[in-house]
Amino acid sequence: MALVPTWRLRAAFARRLSDMYGTEVPAYTTLLEVAGQINDEVAGRDPDAGRLGSISRVTAERHGAIRVGTPGELRQAAQVFAALGMHPVGFYDLRDGDIGAVPVVSTAFRPTDTDELDRNPFRVFTSLLTASDRRFFDADLESRLTAFLARRRLFPPELLELAEQAEKADGLDEPAAERFLTLAVDAFRLSTEPVDRAWYAELERISAVAADIGGVAATHVNHLTPRVLDIDALYRRMGERGITMIDRIQGPPRWDGPDVLLRQTSFRALAEPRAFREPDGRVTSGALRVRFGEVEARGIALTRAGRARYDALTAETDRRMAEHPDADRGQSARALWQRDFPRTEHQLAVERQAFFTYHPVPDRPRDGHHPPADLAGLLTGGWLTARPIVYEDFLPRSAAGIFHSNLTGEGTRDARRTGTRYDAHRLSAAIDRPVLDPFALYAAQQDRSLRQALGTLGADAA
Ligand code: OOG
């Protein structure tokens, strides 16, 4: 029987998750409608709209977010995502950000090959509760949390077996694929199990995220995020449709230079009905407000140097905002960017601030010249063209902001204590799979294209 290949499993999973989320969170459906309209409008008026991804890719594109409690749960999630061709990329430590700290470390599962990204770029930002971090949890609470988490099962054994099989064979036959998809989507549905009121409230005093992860018996999609080509227009239009967004768009400012990295904004979902178990054993109905909607616009991936410049500009914007709290953040940031950030893609390329793939110009007229050795010369002399590489990852500060702006309480954190050390290596060891470095992935793609392009130019000139 023919196999349903990995990418089709991924595309089907993303679509079914999106359909499920739409029935669970109605405002998400509004968001998809508005994002779709805006993408059509931009595609209709801007001949360059497909420069950072074809309209069909962008329209289908989503990222999701989930949160798990233990390294063992993360390892199982990694197995499910491996079946979908999604690998852990990047390490994000959200525990001591300058925007409210959250007791999690995170990675993102996503396709890494360009062909796979083109077929379907679905990614899931996945956070792991750090129960051993003494800034948040004392030893007693840690041990009760660990015991609670050890009793629950997020992924049924049948799902994990099918996932292993799919990873090994790069797909599943039709009936197995159907079963796998059903079980996988179910694993991320909001659970109807009663929530232990006292336990949930105890964790919520520490952090609403800790309660959302460790206070319930299952995990769930926390949000799903479509991609939009004009996020400023979307922000306004959602307001007109009566959905209040958070107070700003996170990430780089709107400006007239190239779009880089990632801009995101979100809205809080409505409270959802949930069953509670009271201390006296009665089951009552209540509500929790834990899920939300988010939307994003993606730009060009920055090199480490470009990223350092971006981070410095963000820090400088913060400093100015602290001095002039009433100033408009977007305007302050824009002024700084106009002074200090490369204004064109060409400049980003020749200053090695952003990643591009390079391609020989096939019909360059023969003028007796030989291709120069430097990238700037090759680009201005019309030998090579540069195509931007899209940023496929996340920004820790925006992530912390998204977590934070959607939480109810401030939570508590004891800054006098030290946290547990966590890094990409430790996360890799916990899940027994390498957590990949996003910069290395972009650089490899760029270098491959440049080598090929120079090879072609050399052969033509010889
Ligand atoms: C994840 C928040 C981070 C993003 O887009 O930066 C995120 C979460 O709320 O679990 O999804």
Ligand code: NI
């Ligand atoms: Ni998100």
